[in-house]
Amino acid sequence: MMTMLFALALLTMLAIWSGKRKAGFLLSAATLAAGIFWLNYHITEPLNLNF
Amino acid sequence: MAELSHHRTIESELLTKIKNTTGEWILILLTTGICIPLIGAYWIQFAEGEFPCPLCLLQRLAMLGVAIGAMMNLRFGVRTSHYAVTIFSAIFGGAVSTRQILLHVAPGNPNGPGYGSPVFGWHLYTWGLLIFVATIAVVGMMMLFEKHFDFGSPAAPRPMSKPVMAVFALVTFLAAANILSTFLMCGFSPCPDSPDQYLLLSRI
Numbered sequence: 001m002m003t004m005l006f007a008l009a010l011l012t013m014l015a016i017w018s019g020k021r022k023a024g025f026l027l028s029a030a031t032l033a034a035g036i037f038w039l040n041y042h043i044t045e046p047l048n049l050n051f
Numbered sequence: 052m053a054e055l056s057h058h059r060t061i062e063s064e065l066l067t068k069i070k071n072t073t074g075e076w077i078l079i080l081l082t083t084g085i086c087i088p089l090i091g092a093y094w095i096q097f098a099e100g101e102f103p104c105p106l107c108l109l110q111r112l113a114m115l116g117v118a119i120g121a122m123m124n125l126r127f128g129v130r131t132s133h134y135a136v137t138i139f140s141a142i143f144g145g146a147v148s149t150r151q152i153l154l155h156v157a158p159g160n161p162n163g164p165g166y167g168s169p170v171f172g173w174h175l176y177t178w179g180l181l182i183f184v185a186t187i188a189v190v191g192m193m194m195l196f197e198k199h200f201d202f203g204s205p206a207a208p209r210p211m212s213k214p215v216m217a218v219f220a221l222v223t224f225l226a227a228a229n230i231l232s233t234f235l236m237c238g239f240s241p242c243p244d245s246p247d248q249y250l251l252l253s254r255i
Contacts, residue, residue: 002108002242003234009115010226016119016126017219019208028119028136032143035112039147041241042105047153 005034071212074129074199081189082121082218085114088182089225092175093232101167102236102246106151110179111229113144117186118222125215126208128201134190141186148180166245 012027071079089111095101103111120137127133155165155174165174173181193199211219235249236242243250 001239002105002237003230003239005108005112006115006226006229006233009112009119010223010230012119013122013219013223013226016122017223019126021123021127021206021208024119024123025132025136028116028140031112031119032116032139035109035116035143038105038241039109039143039150042109042244043150044244045154 002038005031005038008034071214072199074193074196075125075215077193078121078124078129079214079218081186082118082125082222085118085121085182085186086218086221086225088175088178089114089229091170093225093228095167095170095175096232099168102248104151104166104245105242106147107166107175108229108233108242109147110144110151110176113140113147113183114179115222115226115229116140116143117183122219122222125219126211127206128204128209129199130201130206131194134194137190138187141183141190145180145183145187148176148183151176152180 008027008031012024012031015023015027092103092107092111096103117137117140120133120135120140123133123136124130151166154160167175170178233242235251236246238250240250
């Protein structure tokens with residue numbers, strides 16, 4: 001559901017556009033938190049130099 | 052009808068009269084500048100047929116986050132808290148780029164010599180790291196100039212000039228376009244590590 005990340009970013013922009021500053025902060029924090037969640041989800045391969 | 056047209060003319064004249072300060076022009080340039088790699092990534096996705104990986108999508112998201120911080124400055128006046136949004140997004144994007152560089156940097160890596168085609172000799176995630184570090188440097192430079200901060204006035208929405216509206220429209224369009232393309236590629240499930248098709252289109 002990475003689509004949700006961009007949907008959150010779009011909602012943040014619409015909040016800023018419509019002059020809702022607090023909503024902008026909350027939504028941008030939610031976007032970042034969801035981004036960190038998906039980064040953790042996709043980090044599956046260990047970094048390794050011994051091939 | 053004539054009255055509506057008259058009102059629109061007055062509105063247009065008022066918008067033309069809003070003058071952006073130097074700080075605002077730099078913020079407009081920063082926001083437009085961060086759109087260039089996003090448009091480039093779209094070009095590579097659709098014109099050259101390369102699919103973005105999940106880490107690439109997260110870097111796109113971080114670039115939109117950088118733009119969001121700048122948009123808050125342009126909409127509500129320049130504040131350190133708005134710059135914080137930009138810095139946190141740039142740090143997040145830098146972390147994602149670094150992770151992807153480390154995945155592909157070692158010679159003989161089974162993951163291949165890199166993900167996607169290089170652009171001017173570097174892969175997109177390497178450019179991404181450079182852009183995120185440069186963003187933090189630019190914001191640091193901006194914060195040195197305290198004159199452009201709006202400490203005296205409340206952080207209320209202010210009227211937007213035409214260039215500000217144009218850059219807002221561009222960033223919003225890019226976010227909407229990414230929703231559509233990511234949805235076509237991944238659907239409702241997590242994105243595949245190395246995508247090679249638009250999952251939703253392949254099911255039609």
